[in-house]
Amino acid sequence: MQPSAAAATPQLLRRVNARSVLGVIRATDVATGSELMSRTGLSRASVIAVCEDLLRRGWIRELGPRGGDHPGNPGKGRPARRFELNRAAGFVLGLDIGAATTTAAVADLRGTVVGRASGSFRAADIPAAERIAVVDRACRQALADAGTGPDTVLAVGAGIAAPVDRDGNVLVSQHFWSLFDVGLRTALKDLHGWTVLLENDANLAVLGERWRGSGTGVDDLVVLLAGERLGAGVLESGRLLHGRGGAAGEMGYLDLVEGVGSSDGIASLARQWSAAGGGPAAGGEASARRVFQDAAAGDPAALAILDRIADRMARIIASLASFINPEQVVIGGAVAASAGVLLPRITALLPRFTATPPLVTVSSLGASIVTVGAVRHALDYVEANALELELVRPGS
Template sequence: MNAGGAATPQMMRRVNAHAALAFLRSTEVATGTDLMAATGLTRASVIAVCEDLLRRGWISELDSGREPGSLKAGSLKAGSLKPGSLKGRPARRFELNPRAGFVVGIDIGAATTTAVVADLRGTIVGKASRSFRSAEIPARERIDVVNQACGEALAEAGTSPAAVLAVTAGLAAPVDRDGNVLLTKQFWRKFDVGLRTALAERHGWTVLLENDANLAALGERWRGSGVGVNDLVVILASERMGAGIIESGRLLHGHSGAAGEMGYLDMIEGVGSADGIAYLAREWFARPGEPPTVEAREVFAAAAAGDPAAAAVMDRLAERVARVIASVAIMANPEQVVLGGAVADSVGVLLPGIVERLPRFTATVPRVTASPLGDSIVTVGAVRHALDYVEAHALDLELPARA
């Protein structure tokens, strides 16, 4: 908005381009009529936005009889889409140029980092993971490891840093709307390493920072079990619990980015900490006074095979997680709560016990599911976040092929 609150022509061009690209990302081919129906734009606005996107190389027009993907970026001459050309038969068809540029999504944990490269449809075309030498390595070394993972993912994708239009990195710490890490806990400070500045200096990239649970919520709503759900909570539940909250289709951040932080679980009766499912499965299955000797997935497998001790752990976990979900349901009243993270593949065995117990703790019982995205949930959300940025700024970005 300008100072008077009215939308300027330039702002409307950006909004229209964003709407058109978002729709074209989700479909193989679209006619002008399809774009009008999907975006609510008038025919004149569709003509104008297609003209602009064609000229800039974001989309191509398919010749009659050609299949999607058969034209290269910019193959239609600018100006060839004339007023009235969306009428008649055959209808003109348009497609996104998915490899006109790329985005990078990064999941940065305490021990490892994973980077993925995606085209403009969100298809993953490269992936790489790297481990940090220790949790206490200097910021410079942590940046180097992240950068190495990005380079390996780009190499697998068959592209270069120059083709990257935006990067989103997910951190296990609260991040405010301006991309600043909340520093009130020592653990969160480990993620304030100057990544945005470092990657901008090395590659010229635009780097966006976001909380990992928030990205998990975006990813789940985009390509998980929460597709189309406007009131959704995703709980990353493996080692420690943290939540991403979508309310009325909008991601919640809070004043300092800490919406969804679950430190309050220390005060919840029958819970007592934000320890996650994998951590507790290992600890509770171990002999009293002895360190854990098996991984969480082994405890879940033992329970499925009928081991009594493992089954008892599952009962304890179902009770505890039901209390956690109930606390979220009371505060946020979501339609659906998703358990995500590396433990998601195993928690299906917990769901019946959780669902059975929930009515004891809350009158607003949500639907509870396990994420199908596994440990890729954060990088999927990071890709979506980066694509949203690219589409919103399409008219400001120079595509690599045109640079």
């Protein structure tokens, strides 16, 4: 075994070095050879060899010398070589697949969304083939919107409203969850050759929030998707929690929590309590927005509803604080734009319910929070496997 292991060592070192260099280039706009040496600890010869390989593969581009930094300047020596990520070398897809709708976002290798499209399902319990067809159509439309095609996709992150284990298998112990077990990974692999990374939508939401939301850089973070039903994505020490079957963060336990009693979300509660009081109950999310609008105008009944919701959310967040102890809890999803008004009362109530109250914020990512996380999840895969992925060259 020793000769084989020794023979593999140079190749292994090249891969490790390439990932290190590519990681630095991804994290900055432009990197010089000297900067790459400093940040990776590699020799100049190793850095240049890696960069030449990445240039040949298409992952990076070499820029011309900066102004005043060129061979014509006497005494300046050799101009510094400068490299940047080739952000259009390939694309990733981020999918948010709910019971009623799906959204597809196309992003370049910097994570900038360059195309988007949505589709609707005629019913929650449609056949698997029909659900896959709607998702595939949204993907194709988003790629067309981005001016590219299926062959440029390097990975797909897909969030669904059901628990998903570490291997991408859907937990089907509840009927609603089973509606999402449609064989999406295999179907898109067969159709386009795509690698599909299936995840729970709240798990992707917490990845998105840590990347580009109010939880940037926070390692102990919870995101509560709080629209119709509550679901939580949990990061502990920067690690996404799944549990044995992917059900970490499921909120069914709230049925047993005093003063809560269900996993209904903010929009659902606003609608229910408005209807019970004779308020504007028709229109789903529209009625929830109406409650917030009426409260802003000083309507006593609407203000009372928001007080009840804040009390309930404080108890829910306190329960998370008691057994997870996050630094921050973010209220996310379509209700986030309205939920900011609840924060002062939630924050004031938390010390009554827990000895470890977290910072509570609302997400600025709005309804795109899951697709942002799905893009991040796909980029993580691409970054970890760049040397094994083949890029499609223009005209090839």
